[in-house]
Amino acid sequence: MVGYxxxxxxVWTSLWxxxxxxxxxxxxxxxxxxxxxxxxxxxxxxNSGEKLIPANTATIIPHGGPASVLSxxxxxxxxxxxxxx
Numbered sequence: 001m002v003g004y005x006x007x008x009x010x011v012w013t014s015l016w017x018x019x020x021x022x023x024x025x026x027x028x029x030x031x032x033x034x035x036x037x038x039x040x041x042x043x044x045x046x047n048s049g050e051k052l053i054p055a056n057t058a059t060i061i062p063h064g065g066p067a068s069v070l071s072x073x074x075x076x077x078x079x080x081x082x083x084x085x
Contacts, residue, residue, distance in 0.1 A: 003083065004027075004081040004082065005081065006080075006081050007074055007076050007079065007080055007081070009077060009079045010075060010076075010077070012037070012074070013075070014071055014073050015084040016071075017071050017072075018069075019066075019068050019069070020066060020067050020070040020072070022064055022065045022067075023060050024060075024063065024072045024084050024085070025058050025060055025061075025084065025085045026051075026053055026058075026059050026060075026061055026074070026082060026083070027053075027056065027057070027083040028054075028076070028082045029081045029082075030055050030080045031052070031053065031054050032052075032053050032077060032078055032080045033051070033053070033076070033077050034050065034053055034074045034077070034082075035048070035050050035075040036048060036049055037072075038064060038071070039071045039073075040064065040067035040070045040071075041068055042065060042066070042067040042068070043064070044064040044065070049063070072084060
């Protein structure tokens with residue numbers, strides 16, 4: 001697991017790269033609304049959405065089926081530090 005990553009406001013930041021079961025658990029140090037996108041090695045190859053992440057609370061974001069390779073990117077409305085598992 002990688003530690004918290006600073007995610008600048010309105011900039012796409014890769015938060016998780018690795019395998020997935022079709023969901024990502026996201027934490028943020030401050031409450032923030034994010035846009036997210038998924039690029040994966042299996043269908044659906046691309047998926048996207050928007051989600052409110054409460055401060056210091058595990059939030060599950062379902063984004064498609066399992067994949068051996070996934071890039072999960074976020075674009076928060078304000079600069080914040082985030083973590084994905």
